[in-house]
Amino acid sequence: MQLQQQEAQLRERQIDLLVVTFEQAWRAKGYVEETGFPWPLLLDPDRLLYQAYGMGRGTAKEVMGIHNWWLYLKLMLRGGRIRRPTDDIYQLGGDVLIDPQGLILLHYVGRGPADRPAIENVLQLVTQS
Numbered sequence: 001m002q003l004q005q006q007e008a009q010l011r012e013r014q015i016d017l018l019v020v021t022f023e024q025a026w027r028a029k030g031y032v033e034e035t036g037f038p039w040p041l042l043l044d045p046d047r048l049l050y051q052a053y054g055m056g057r058g059t060a061k062e063v064m065g066i067h068n069w070w071l072y073l074k075l076m077l078r079g080g081r082i083r084r085p086t087d088d089i090y091q092l093g094g095d096v097l098i099d100p101q102g103l104i105l106l107h108y109v110g111r112g113p114a115d116r117p118a119i120e121n122v123l124q125l126v127t128q129s
Contacts, residue, residue: 006119007038013126020044023087050091055109057090062112071114089113097125 010017017039021028028041044050062068072082095117097106105125108117 006123009123013123015126018042020049022047022050022091027086047091050093053094053096053107053109055092055094057088058092058112059090062092063090065112068112068114071112075114095122097122 019037019039020042022044023031024045025043028043031037032041042049050056076082092110093113093116094109095106096104096108099105106117106122110116
């Protein structure tokens with residue numbers, strides 16, 4: 001399930017989201033406008049946060065491997081839209097969940113551009129903490 005579909009549950013649990021991107025400002029702004037993306041977007045063109053959380057560059061297999069094609073196919077079957085890459089396709093991303101006291105509850109480094117933990121698992125972590 002996509003994160004934006006869970007926005008009400010996140011708000012209900014008082015979860016604040018911050019999304020980090022290395023994209024250029026004009027491109028990030030266009031994405032927000034086009035998609036109605038509801039959360040703040042932090043620009044990290046030097047990728048300092050990516051480095052701090054161990055999100056380096058992936059290999060060709062990680063980025064273009066069968067695992068990612070399978071995830072993209074499932075997204076398309078659910079009516080999702082695949083966007084053409086606009087920047088460094090080898091930059092790995094991930095998810096970091098930090099509680100109000102500053103403790104890291106989740107540190108997930110993706111194996112490719114479509115690899116993210118299930119939102120249900122993230123919500124469960126929040127409920128348990």
